[in-house]
Amino acid sequence: MPQDAAGTVGARMNPQVDSLIRAAQRGDQDAFEQLVRVYDQSVLRLAMNLLRSPEDARDVYQEAFLRVYRNLQTFRFDCSFHTWLYRIVTNICLDQLRKRKVRKEEAAVVETSEGPVDRMDLFEEEHAAADPERVTWNRQLGNRIESALGGLTPRERMVFELRHYQGLRLRAIGDILGTTEEAAKNCLFRATQKMRGVLGDFV
Amino acid sequence: MTCESALALIPLYHYGELTPEREDSLEAHLHECGSCSQAMDRQRALARALDRRELQPPSLLVEDCRADLMAAIQGGAAGGARPPSKGLWTLFLEALGGTFAGMGRMRQPLAAAALVGLGFFGARLTGTKAAANAGNAVQPAYTTVRSISTTGAGRVEIAVDDTSRRVVSGGLDDPAIQQLVLAGSREDNPAVRVESVDLLKGRAASGEVRDALLNALAHDANPAVRMKALEGLKALAGDAQVRQVLAQALIKDDNDVIRMQAVDLLVAQRDDSMVGVLQNLVQHEDNNYVRLKVAKALKEMNASVGTF
Structure with a gap:
């Protein structure tokens, strides 16, 4: 059996997915809902980690799956559904990242008395009564990581996110982003170089 | 292997993206070279630090997103009850x-x-049409239409974002261009919708275009878009589904010009199935033009204008 390009998510390894797609294409809403549930957590995770904002992640989720709903008829099984879905999702996320670059706006960062902080860190700290020294160090590292990631181009950021956090192979990432494995490789290399440059002695 | 080429391979090695041969030669180099071996350690430390910032969406957020989508x-x-x-x-x-x-x-x-x-x-x-375009590089599913402009001689230039930004151009007869213009009619940006519907309005003979025009007339928030859709539907005013959407516009559109045009199209031909709608309308209509048109049409159909 040919390995699904996406590898880890295993769209082709789940024999139910194809029949869910076909049923949804026939207008079966329950099948569509089940299909969404197969993929939606990883889509939301990608959007949350890329955009660092639950509201933006929510918007990405909604727009992506509505596009899937509206365009499911055009899906012809000539690539894996995972690849098709991720083309939609990555396009929407890239769009958001580009807009942020243009606006020079760090939606994910909030000002506090201790300087700018990733709002997701605040979100996590509410749940953890961690020791203050550790919190401070983590916050500094967190800020440094955010600025390292902020220095990447939207495309480098996307390749890095898909490889590091989503565990997709570079070949699959190339398919999703409409480029070659080699170009994805170069992007990943540039991304790690830039981050190491910014993080310096922190890691 | 030189240190320079080893350093270039370290990130790929870390992510398991090297061929077994290159992996072997890199490992041999790392074994011999202290500074490259330290670079490898830094790569691992970077990855660990990045792992710590990973977020898992809270289950409540997942549930909310699902509810919003299905709604x-x-x-x-x-969050409301779903129709059963x-x-x-x-x-x-x-x-x-x-x-x-x-x-x-x-x-x-x-x-x-x-x-x-x-x-x-x-x-x-219209699935077969979509299939015909499957091989084309432009796929409306993952394309955002930024702007549409005509360049003369029936050609259209469309700026799109998919995985990268680009401009495509072609005639409206090109199915891929038509798909993009259709996608443009659903964009958030009203300027893109106006331009798209304007281009589509001369092509209502195609089922897909007709659906897009009906959709725009019935539901677009922007009156300029609805107006252009209405113009496009003029030629199809005899079609039952088109008439239903025209009747809907006549009853509830908040733009008088659109309602006046809708009534003109509706009463231009006798249609007994519209009697109920028109009778109801004539009772409550504030716009003189519309009321007189409707009353005249009812009279021609020998239908009562008064209450019943």
Whole structure:
């Protein structure tokens, strides 16, 4: 059996997915809902980690799956559904990242008395009564990581996110982003170089 | 292997993206070279630090997103009860037809449902056309239309974002261009929608275009878009589904110019199935032009103008 390009998510390894797609294409809403549930957590995770904002992640989720709903008829099984879905999702996320670059706006960062902080860190700290020294160090590292990631181009950021956090192979990432494995490789290399440059002695 | 080439391979090695041969030669180099071996350690430390910032979406957020999505698809309010068994298509037909009872109240949710409904089912009806374009690089599913402009001689230039930004151009007869213009008619940006519907209005003979125009007239928030859609539908004013959407516009559009044009198109031909709608309208209509037109049409159909 040919390995699904996406590898880890295993769209082709789940024999139910194809029949869910076909049923949804026939207008079966329950099948569509089940299909969404197969993929939606990883889509939301990608959007949350890329955009660092639950509201933006929510918007990405909604727009992506509505596009899937509206365009499911055009899906012809000539690539894996995972690849098709991720083309939609990555396009929407890239769009958001580009807009942020243009606006020079760090939606994910909030000002506090201790300087700018990733709002997701605040979100996590509410749940953890961690020791203050550790919190401070983590916050500094967190800020440094955010600025390292902020220095990447939207495309480098996307390749890095898909490889590091989503565990997709570079070949699959190339398919999703409409480029070659080699170009994805170069992007990943540039991304790690830039981050190491910014993080310096922190890691 | 030189240190320079080893350093270039370290990130790929870390992510398991090297061929076994290159992995072997890199490992041999790392074994011999202290500074490259330290670089490898830094790569691992970077990865660990990045791992710590990974977020998992809270389950509540996942549930909320699912509820929002299904509400948008089914036309209900977020978090509200889902209609038990009515399919989208049924909801859509109900929205277009029947007595129009409660249409004003339901306008927003139904608009959402019907918008999605047309996309979904419209595509089903014209699936073969979409298949013909499958090999083309432009796929409306993952394309955002930024702007549309005409460049003369029937050619259109469309700026799109998919995985990268680019401009495509071609004639409207090109199915890929037409798909993009159709996608443009559903964009958030009203300027893009106006331009798209304007280009589509001369091509209502195609089922897909007709659906897009009906959708725009029934549900677009922007009156300029609705107006252009109405112009495009003029040639199809005899079609039953088009007439239903025209009647809907006549009853509930808040723009008088659109309503005046809709009434002209509707009464231009005798249609007994419209008697109920017109009788109801003539009782409550504030716009003189519309009321007189409707009354005249009812008289021609020998239908009562008064209450009953």
